[in-house]
Structure formats: C-alpha cells, structure tokens
Ligand SMILES: Nc1c(/N=C/[C@@H](O)[C@H](O)[C@H](O)COP(=O)(O)O)[nH]c(=O)[nH]c1=O
C-alpha cells in the first residue's frame with residue numbers, strides 16, 4: 214500500500230466517529246512499519262486522547278523507524294490533553310504524513326514544524342480535500358465561530374412540502390425518512406420554526422433501529438406561541454425555545470423546565486436575528502445545526518446567507534394545488550442571483566432522490 218492508501222484508511226477510521234467528537238474534529242491515525250500496520254486509532258470523544266496517542270500506544274516499540282499517517286496536523290498546544298507533536302517525536306517514528314494542517318491560524322503549521330525540527334521527515338497535503346470535506350462542520354465552526362448549518366427539506370416532484378390543506382404525511386418513503394434520522398444522529402442540534410410545530414407537532418428525536426442520539430431541539434418562536442402540550446417540550450431531549458425580547462415573562466417561566474430552556478435574542482424586522490442565534494448556539498458548543506424547516510425558516514437562512522449545506526429530498530409524486538414550496542422568505546429578484554450549489558451528489562432511497570450540494574461562495 215502507498216501513502217494515499219494508508220491515509221485513506223486513517224480517514225475511514227476517523228469518519229467512523231462522525232457526530233461523536235464535537236466540538237472537536239474527527240481525526241484518524243495509522244502507524245506503518247516496513248509496510249505492516251502496527252498501530253491505528255481515532256479521537257473518540259472530546260477530552261479523551263487524540264488519534265495519534267491511541268495509534269502510537271498500540272504500536273509500542275514497533276513505532277521505531279515507522280511512518281505515522283494522520284488526517285490532521287498533530288497538535289502542538291496544551292488543550293485538554295498534552296501536545297501530540299511531542300508524543301510523535303518521543304515515539305521514534307522516522308516519517309510523518311499529514312492530510313491537512315490545523316486551520317486554526319494560531320497553531321497552523323506549528324506541530325509540523327516542531328516535528329521537522331526534531332529531524333523527522335514531514336509530508337503534508339496527502340488526500341487533503343477528503344480530510345477537509347470530512348471535517349467540513351468543524352472547519353466552519355473553527356474558522357467562522359458559528360455552527361455549520363445543514364438545511365434539509367423534502368418536497369414532491371412539483372415542488373411542494375405539503376398539500377394546499379397543509380397535510381404532509383408522508384412525502385418521502387420510510388427509507389428516505391430513516392436517512393433523515395441518521396442526519397439527526399450526527400447533528401448537535403435540530404431547528405424548526407413554530408409553524409412546523411403547530412402544523413405537525415413533531416418529536417424531532419432520533420429514532421433509528423439501532424437507537425441513535427437525539428440532538429438538542431431548537432424552536433424559533435418569536436412570540437412563544439408554542440402550546441404546553443407540544444411533543445418537542447417532552448423530556449426525551451433538551452429543547453431551546455428562541456423568542457424575542459418582548460415575549461411574555463409569565464409564559465417564559467411556565468415553559469421553562471428541567472429540559473426546556475428559553476433563549477431571548479434580538480429581532481430583525483420582527484424575526485429572530487439568526488446571526489445572534491447562531492452565536493448563542495456556538496457558545497453552547499453546537500457545531501452542526503440541522504435545519505428541518507419550514508419554508509419561512511429555510512427562506513430566512515437563505516436570505517441571511519447562512520446555509521452551508523443543502524440536502525433536498527424529492528419524491529416522485531405530484532400533489533398539485535397551491536401548497537407551500539420548501540423556501541419562502543424574501544428570496545432573490547433575478548434568477549441570476551440564485552444561490553448556486555456546488556459539489557452536487559445524488560442518492561436514491563427507494564424512489565426518492567436526495568440531492569446534496571454546497572452553496573458556492575465566492
Ligand atoms: N413530511 C415529511 C417531512 N417533514 C418534515 C417535518 O415537517 C416534520 O414535522 C418532521 O420531520 C417530523 O418529525 P418527527 O415527528 O420527529 O418524525 N420530512 C421528510 O423528510 N419527509 C416527509 O415526508
């Protein structure tokens with residue numbers, strides 16, 4: 214196997230921890246001595262040892278003269294664990310292959326430099342774009358200091374998210390809806406507007422055959438119209454109700470509970486200021502925010518240019534009539550101003566399409 218193949222293995226090990234390392238990145242490491250794998254590891258949970266430490270512990274003295282492949286530059290500062298750059302130097306490896314340097318400007322390249330200074334060969338940029346894509350969430354959070362926003366919607370082939378009566382059960386198939394629960398399992402938080410709560414009374418929990426982890430539920434509800442009976446106020450997951458500064462204090466007190474928090478943020482033209490909201494969610498260590506609707510909420514995230522990734526489910530059925538489309542809000546006046554998506558991928562779940570893309574930001 215060559216450098217790319219060993220790095221591919223390190224990336225695979227890292228991606229198996231998807232959604233479990235937040236607010237830290239996913240990182241994988243493989244130690245190879247004379248073509249033989251002698252150690253491997255991934256960072257499993259924030260606060261626990263980093264991938265390099267697990268892999269080097271497994272290698273033991275077989276690390277002597279070996280090569281270590283790591284998907285992110287070994288850290289050189291004291292976070293919750295000692296610097297991996299020192300651990301790599303002490304291990305006796307003779308070569309370090311890195312996919313991507315640390316994006317944090319304060320430490321970028323310092324780990325690699327410290328290892329080079331110790332007389333160890335360092336190669337960088339092997340499968341760098343794969344490594345960046347794998348940690349797209351963490352990269353956005355680190356560089357933009359806000360959660361990565363993943364918009365998910367589901368519509369009929371004629372572009373509706375509900376019948377003109379508001380009925381929407383169900384647009385997509387069981388297998389497509391199960392895929393959405395896999396997204397929820399990865400997400401730190403899931404956000405919907407009060408319109409969706411009043412229309413569907415959703416649970417917004419993760420319900421996979423193998424269980425899964427339910428994200429924090431964030432409900433945009435400027436005037437706190439949510440009924441006390443709403444299922445999202447249940448104890449199965451934490452819930453944050455986001456309202457404006459003029460919400461009724463008595464209603465705030467009546468809604469607060471062990472699992473329900475009320476967050477007041479500023480308003481923009483009568484609607485929650487999304488930049489302020491994302492800043493507050495980031496302070497709560499939320500790095501992946503799944504926005505599940507409805508149309509007004511999706512439209513306002515588009516208008517605010519805060520969508521980092523889109524997955525649109527399209528069911529091959531026609532509902533007709535004047536039902537709502539997936540995005541409302543102001544939108545753009547000219548088609549040439551439409552947000553162009555890049556890096557498109559298409560998956561099929563039964564007969565449903567899932568189109569994923571990334572807004573192209575110059
Ligand atoms: N109507 C549909 C969706 N609808 C999405 C939201 O409007 C629903 O309220 C939300 O998914 C319900 O969450 P739950 O109660 O936790 O199951 N989303 C989909 O992918 N396909 C659909 O056909």
Ligand SMILES: [Zn+2]
Nearest residue numbers: 263287288297
């Ligand atoms: Zn480290």
